[in-house]
Structure formats: structure tokens, C-alpha cells
Amino acid sequence: MRYVFGPVPSRRLGYSLGVDIIPPKYCTYDCIYCQIGKTTDKDIRRKSFYDPGLVADEVAGTVASTRVDVITFSGSGEPTLNSDLGTMIRKVKEKVDTPVAVITNGSLLHEKDVRADLAEADVVLPSLDAVTEEVFRKVNRPQSFLDIGKIIEGLKEFRAGYAKPIWLEIMLIKNINDDPDELRRMVEIVSSLGVDRIQLNTVTRPPSEETAGRIEKDELKQICELFGPRCEVICSFEKTGEIPAQADWTEIILETLKRHPLTLADVVRTTSLSRFQARTRLKAMEKKGLVKSYVLGDDLFYVVA
Ligand code: SF4
Incomplete structure (x- = not known):
């Protein structure tokens, strides 16, 4: 498989x-997290990076199996950097009925063609991790032409023209964007965006920079209350995976690890392997030098070696 990975248990989408x-x-x-x-x-x-028809064929083939x-x-x-995004979604929808989501950092929503492409999706999940320029630069380290005013305006424009659900993710990082003043401003601005859900996250997987620290769950819950009833904390997986018995587990696990570090529990949920089978397989892959593991907080994560 070249373009698809998983299915993986998503914290937000199942x-x-x-x-x-x-x-x-x-x-x-270039987010620190x-x-x-x-x-x-x-x-x-x-x-344009890939042939939209090939992408749609691969998606449809996987959904069928x-x-x-x-x-x-x-x-x-x-993903909005791909100028064929809208075409790809349309082609996928011609072949399967499964709902389509797009996870985006929301940085290009001020562009009309990006909003038009995203309008093809059934749900859009943008992110917003800061509302002041200083914090925006610290957390997201954006391309130099971007500024936080443009990002917030883009979110407003997208909301105005998109009637389907928008779920906004906010990644909170210890001592970086959890300052009470930043949070107060964020609550004000996010309340004005009219998104359907506000989803708080923190660093629970190995980040790009060690300075990106997690916020404990109790504190996240308190912050969540500031945002009101549409807000939730999204920090755990609940669904169990289901992949055909003949699947090539090593390949599937490796393809997924290329995009996300996984814990043993994640691998169990992503596959239909038992905990013992998943651990044995990961150990064998580690021994072959295909994956490596390391500890973050209380969890042991696997990544591609
Ligand atoms: S977290 Fe998303 S938006 Fe941030 S650098 Fe990584 S891919 Fe880009």
C-alpha cells in the first residue's frame, strides 16, 4: 500500500x-509537538504530488476488504498543501459511501481553493494552538508569510461557508501555551468561531522537541471547563481494530509506525493480534532492527528504526 495506512484507532474518529x-x-x-x-x-x-485516481483506487480497495x-x-x-485534495475526495466518494474527514492544521483556510477542497469532506478537523503571534511562533513555528491573524480569519471564513461539522483541536503544551492569559484569549476567540466541537489534546506521543511537555489530565479537564459544553479532552483510544487474517502484520505495523509512534496497546487495537502476539511481533521486529522503542512518561513507544 502506497497511500493508505491502518485502519488505525483514531482518538477522534474511531x-x-x-x-x-x-x-x-x-x-x-514545524510544530514542536x-x-x-x-x-x-x-x-x-x-x-500536485500523486495521481488522484490511484489514491482513490487504493482507498476503495482497502475499504472493500x-x-x-x-x-x-x-x-x-x-494535507491542504496537496492541490488535488478536492479531486481526491470526490473520486473516493464516487467509489465508496464511507464518510470522509480531513485533518488539517488550518493554516491555509484563508485561501479560497483550499476552502473549496475541504468543502467536499463530511467533517473537517482543523487545529489552533495559539491566538497570539508570540505563542503561535513558539508552538507551530510557521512559514514566514503566515501570521495568527490570517489563521483565525481563515477559520472564520471557512465556518461561514461550510455547514458540516468542524471539530477544532487545540494541542496544549506545558509552559508553552497554557498561560492563563493565552487561555483566556483563546476561549474568547474560539467561542467566536462557531465550531461544533472543541477537542483538547496534549503531548502523549514522542514530540519533535523535548521541550514539548504534556499537561496532566486533571489540569486538561479544568481547562476544558473554560471552553464550555462543546469541549472535550481527547487522550485515549477506545475501539478495537479488525484487519484480515491473511494480512502481512510486519508491513502493516511498519506502515503505521512511519506516521505515528505506537504503544503496544495501540498495536493491539490497530490489529486483531492479542497482546502476547503483538508483543512477540514487535520484539522480533526490534531484533531485526526494523523498529526501536523508547519510554515517554509512563508509556513505551515503538517507532521505525
Ligand atoms: S503537527 Fe501537523 S501541522 Fe504541525 S508540523 Fe506536524 S504535520 Fe505539520
Whole structure:
């Protein structure tokens, strides 16, 4: 499989088939918490990367052979940098009925063609981690032409023209964007955006920079109350995976690890392997030098070696 990965248990969407339409690592940001690693190509120019028909064929083939709750365009960078995003979603929808989501950092929503492409999706999940320029630069390290005013305006314009659900993710990082003043301003601005859900997250996977520390769950819950009833904390997986018995586990686990570090529990949920089987397989892959593990907080994570 070249473009799809998973299905993986998504914290927000359930059992999600990822569609990676951006090569590593094209992004408009270089977030300190990024799980993929440092941005090598920081850009705001949209490009055509892959053949939309081939992407749609691969998605449809996978949906036909396994259970998928949602098809999620995301990937090894910012998906709206792919100028074929709208065409790809349309082609996928011609072939399957599964809902389509797009996870975006929201940085290009001020562009009309980006808003038009995203309008094809059934749900859009943008992020907003700061509302002041200083914090924006600290957390997201954006491409130099971007500023936080443009990002917030883009979110407002998108909301005005998109009637389907928008779920806004806010990644909170210890001592970086959890200052009471920043949070107070964020609550004000986010309340004015009219999004359907506000989803708080923190660093629970190995980040790009060690300075990106997690906020404890109790504190996150208190912050959540500031945002009101549409807000929730999203920090755990609940669904169990289901992949055909003949699947090549090593390949599937490796493809997923290329995009997300996983714990043993994540691998169990992503696959239909038992905990023992998953551990044995990961150990064998580690022994072969395919993956490596390390500890973050209370968890042991696996990444591609
Ligand atoms: S977290 Fe998302 S937006 Fe931030 S650098 Fe990584 S891919 Fe880009």
C-alpha cells in the first residue's frame, strides 16, 4: 500500500483509514509537538504530488476488504498543501459511501481553493494552538508569510461557508501555551468561531522537541471547563481494530509506525493480534532492527528504526 495506512484507532474518529497525500515532510508549520519529526520542506505553495485516481483506487480497495468507520485524509505533513485534495475526495466518494474527514492544521483556510477542497469532506478537523503571534511562533513555528491573524480569519471564513461539522483541536503544551492569559484569549476567540466541537489534546506521543511537555489530565479537564459544553479532552483510544487474517502484520505495523509512534496497546487495537502476539511481533521486529522503542512518561513507544 502506497497511500493508505491502518485502519488505525483514531482518538477522534474511531476506526480510521488514513490517506497520506503528502510526502514527508511538507508542512506549513514545524510544530514542536509534531510526531512525524522536523519539517524538511516548510512551504505554503500547493502542489500536485500523486495521481488522484490511484489514491482513490487504493482507498476503495482497502475499504472493500476491511472495516473502516471513516476515511481520513492527513499524512506526513499538511494535507491542504496537496492541490488535488478536492479531486481526491470526490473520486473516493464516487467509489465508496464511507464518510470522509480531513485533518488539517488550518493554516491555509484563508485561501479560497483550499476552502473549496475541504468543502467536499463530511467533517473537517482543523487545529489552533495559539491566538497570539508570540505563542503561535513558539508552538507551530510557521512559514514566514503566515501570521495568527490570517489563521483565525481563515477559520472564520471557512465556518461561514461550510455547514458540516468542524471539530477544532487545540494541542496544549506545558509552559508553552497554557498561560492563563493565552487561555483566556483563546476561549474568547474560539467561542467566536462557531465550531461544533472543541477537542483538547496534549503531548502523549514522542514530540519533535523535548521541550514539548504534556499537561496532566486533571489540569486538561479544568481547562476544558473554560471552553464550555462543546469541549472535550481527547487522550485515549477506545475501539478495537479488525484487519484480515491473511494480512502481512510486519508491513502493516511498519506502515503505521512511519506516521505515528505506537504503544503496544495501540498495536493491539490497530490489529486483531492479542497482546502476547503483538508483543512477540514487535520484539522480533526490534531484533531485526526494523523498529526501536523508547519510554515517554509512563508509556513505551515503538517507532521505525
Ligand atoms: S503537527 Fe501537523 S501541522 Fe504541525 S508540523 Fe506536524 S504535520 Fe505539520
